[in-house]
Amino acid sequence: QVQLQESGPGLLKPSETLSLTCNVSGFSISSGYYWGWIRQPPGKGLEWIGSSRHRGTTYYNASLRSRVTISVDTPNNRISLRLSSVTAADTAVYFCASLRLAAAARFDYWGQGTLVTVS
Amino acid sequence: SYELTQPPSVSVSPGQTASITCSGDKLGDMYACWYQQKPGQSPVLVIYQDNQRPSGIPERFSGSSSGNTATLTISGTQAMDEADYYCQAWDDTTRAVFGGGTKLTVL
Numbered sequence: 553q554v555q556l557q558e559s560g561p562g563l564l565k566p567s568e569t570l571s572l573t574c575n576v577s578g579f580s581i582s583s584g585y586y587w588g589w590i591r592q593p594p595g596k597g598l599e600w601i602g603s604s605r606h607r608g609t610t611y612y613n614a615s616l617r618s619r620v621t622i623s624v625d626t627p628n629n630r631i632s633l634r635l636s637s638v639t640a641a642d643t644a645v646y647f648c649a650s651l652r653l654a655a656a657a658r659f660d661y662w663g664q665g666t667l668v669t670v671s
Numbered sequence: 672s673y674e675l676t677q678p679p680s681v682s683v684s685p686g687q688t689a690s691i692t693c694s695g696d697k698l699g700d701m702y703a704c705w706y707q708q709k710p711g712q713s714p715v716l717v718i719y720q721d722n723q724r725p726s727g728i729p730e731r732f733s734g735s736s737s738g739n740t741a742t743l744t745i746s747g748t749q750a751m752d753e754a755d756y757y758c759q760a761w762d763d764t765t766r767a768v769f770g771g772g773t774k775l776t777v778l
Contacts, residue, residue, distance in 0.1 A: 597757065597770075597771050597772040598714065598757055598769040598772070599769065600766070600767035600768065600769065603766075611766045611767075613766070614672065615672070647714075653761070656702035656720035657702070657704075657760075657761035657767065658704040658716055658719040658720075658759065659706075659714070659716065659759070659767075660716060660725075662713040662714055662715075663713065665713055
């Protein structure tokens with residue numbers, strides 16, 4: 553069973569850099585899936601941030617591209633997210649998720665999410 | 672950027688059929704999938720590739736697509752189905768895009 557667990561600071565100040573880690577268990581992240589991040593501001597909908605794969609292309613949401621870096625750490629079976637110059641608008645629950653990017657792209661497995669507040 | 676449009680809310684009586692739509696330009700050229708999200712929980716994939724159900728998802732959940740509109744149908748809706756539902760597609764330019772979400776209320 554694939555399990556994903558996000559971790560990282562829950563409170564940031566404006567202009568700081570958000571750094572989150574997602575530990576993956578039950579599956580090797582070097583085995584074909586894409587892995588990425590999705591966020592959800594309080595009371596609002598889902599927003600895809602980006603997805604990456606070991607030795608593969610990284611895709612980013614164009615609206616966040618200039619501030620986002622997603623990395624795949626295969627030795628430790630985890631993925632990371634860095635989002636620079638945060639503002640209050642970046643306050644959200646951040647989910648990591650596996651992306652099956654075949655003919656029908658979908659996010660199969662999700663972490664429980666971690667709330668990041670910028671204040 | 673690419674957008675998917677969903678109705679903000681849908682209401683249904685227990686035991687009846689609920690339908691939630693998702694529309695977007697050229698959606699007919701892509702596959703749609705659907706997620707269920709209950710309060711305080713992570714989204715769960717309930718339909719992928721327009722009409723495929725992942726293992727463990729009840730048969731009352733089904734999906735269809737016609738033209739540029741995808742539809743999630745819940746037959747025999749139960750109280751436990753009350754949740755937010757999101758459609759999602761993958762566009763070659765925008766990449767992953769989610770609809771705005773639909774709150775399903777089981778009255």
